[in-house]
Amino acid sequence: MLTKRVIPCLDVRQGRVTKGVKFKNNIDLGDPVEMAVAYSDGGADELVFYDITASAEHRPIDIGMVKEVAAAIHIPFAVGGGISSIEDMERVILAGAEKVSVNSLAIKQPKIISDGAAVFGRQCIVLGMDPVRNPECPSGYEITTQGFRVRTDIDALEWARRAVELGAGEIVVNSVDADGTREGFEMTITRLIAEAVPVPVVASGGAGKPEHLVRVFQEAHVDAAIVAGMIHTGDYTITQIKQVMQEAGIPTRMSY
Amino acid sequence: MSYTAIIDYGAGNCTSVASAFAALGGETRVTRDAKVILAADRVVFPGVGAAKSAMDNLERMGLVDVVREAATNGRPFLGICLGMQILLEHSEEDGGVELLKILPGKVRRFPDVPGFKIPEIGWNQVNGGTEYYFVHSYYAELGPYTTGTTEYAGVTFTSRVQKGSLLATQFHPEKSGKAGLALLKEFLAC
Numbered sequence: 336m337l338t339k340r341v342i343p344c345l346d347v348r349q350g351r352v353t354k355g356v357k358f359k360n361n362i363d364l365g366d367p368v369e370m371a372v373a374y375s376d377g378g379a380d381e382l383v384f385y386d387i388t389a390s391a392e393h394r395p396i397d398i399g400m401v402k403e404v405a406a407a408i409h410i411p412f413a414v415g416g417g418i419s420s421i422e423d424m425e426r427v428i429l430a431g432a433e434k435v436s437v438n439s440l441a442i443k444q445p446k447i448i449s450d451g452a453a454v455f456g457r458q459c460i461v462l463g464m465d466p467v468r469n470p471e472c473p474s475g476y477e478i479t480t481q482g483f484r485v486r487t488d489i490d491a492l493e494w495a496r497r498a499v500e501l502g503a504g505e506i507v508v509n510s511v512d513a514d515g516t517r518e519g520f521e522m523t524i525t526r527l528i529a530e531a532v533p534v535p536v537v538a539s540g541g542a543g544k545p546e547h548l549v550r551v552f553q554e555a556h557v558d559a560a561i562v563a564g565m566i567h568t569g570d571y572t573i574t575q576i577k578q579v580m581q582e583a584g585i586p587t588r589m590s591y
Numbered sequence: 592m593s594y595t596a597i598i599d600y601g602a603g604n605c606t607s608v609a610s611a612f613a614a615l616g617g618e619t620r621v622t623r624d625a626k627v628i629l630a631a632d633r634v635v636f637p638g639v640g641a642a643k644s645a646m647d648n649l650e651r652m653g654l655v656d657v658v659r660e661a662a663t664n665g666r667p668f669l670g671i672c673l674g675m676q677i678l679l680e681h682s683e684e685d686g687g688v689e690l691l692k693i694l695p696g697k698v699r700r701f702p703d704v705p706g707f708k709i710p711e712i713g714w715n716q717v718n719g720g721t722e723y724y725f726v727h728s729y730y731a732e733l734g735p736y737t738t739g740t741t742e743y744a745g746v747t748f749t750s751r752v753q754k755g756s757l758l759a760t761q762f763h764p765e766k767s768g769k770a771g772l773a774l775l776k777e778f779l780a781c
């Protein structure tokens with residue numbers, strides 16, 4: 336049986352993993368490669384790295400770090416946050432990442448999704464989206480960009496459907512309302528998208544305890560869930576999360 | 592010097608495969624040179640993406656006969672994902688593609704079944720036991736050389752196949768953590 340994936344997310348700034356709430360108060364959490372190895376050994380089914388940058392001023396992706404991660408772990412990982420062209424995608428994938436994630440860029444240039452899918456296969460192209468509640472949109476949720484700062488007037492559900500038509504192989508739904516709260520995943524738009532698109536959907540934002548993952552898998556029917564703060568702080572291990580999932584009857588990979 | 596050739600025919604990147612073998616201490620050469628492939632102690636035939644473009648690439652690079660020989664010359668050979676499917680007879684992908692016909696069997700698309708996403712992405716069990724990492728929309732039917740089966744979307748498909756020194760997997764051992772490395776280690780010991 337295909338298991339539900341638990342995916343730690345590592346925000347990397349200037350070579351260090353950091354954690355901030357709504358892009359503020361960044362706290363240094365450690366070395367990305369060391370943390371990747373620890374999470375891989377500890378039961379992560381996949382990893383995602385966001386905003387891997389080499390310096391604060393310029394924002395090219397730190398390809399050296401992607402290579403170091405690829406050499407150190409042997410589970411899939413995605414890179415997102417600093418992709419600005421098909422050439423960036425190629426560098427990241429050739430450096431050993433399984434997938435690239437595009438978000439704001441895809442809103443400005445939807446063609447990056449179809450171009451990327453044509454070159455690398457749709458399984459490599461992840462669409463990240465940051466929906467926020469807006470009753471005036473048909474689905475009740477609007478897409479934001481630039482780290483929640485810019486509203487777009489684009490309906491979240493429409494955008495998910497369109498991205499899959501363009502060639503996105505997976506969609507990460509990162510709720511603006513839930514992000515950083517550790518009070519549970521956003522359930523409404525996450526479920527709407529998971530049930531509407533034929534590709535896997537990943538819930539992101541708001542995980543604070545194992546029961547939150549159980550709920551999003553059982554009620555929003557997602558294929559994977561992203562965790563960050565709850566494991567970075569040491570409050571829970573991945574194994575603790577997975578034990579709770581397994582006890583709830585969710586297919587979970589327990590041997591690693 | 593003993594080495595494993597990883598065939599680079601433009602069907603996905605070989606970095607992860609090379610890095611997994613490097614972790615096991617194996618010498619690898621990523622190559623599309625027929626001489627380097629056929630002189631290797633063992634050969635890995637990876638692949639992601641579409642069957643038709645992969646077959647076109649093999650033909651354009653003059654590698655069809657090279658792969659055929661490497662897969663049947665008695666030296667260890669490992670096909671991974673699309674590199675397994677291409678060894679079979681025919682695929683439904685892209686309106687129908689003739690494959691290398693080294694192994695019997697056909698490649699079909701997963702049926703659309705409510706609750707099952709396509710592609711299948713993630714860790715699934717082989718023979719009801721260990722989980723490995725899969726990424727695929729098409730699957731190989733069960734055949735006489737199937738040694739591992741996996742279930743998805745109501746289908747039981749070939750996830751591992753072995754014929755003599757030829758081993759092939761639908762899953763990605765190079766992305767399957769310790770379980771995957773254990774399989775690659777066995778392959779290196781062949």
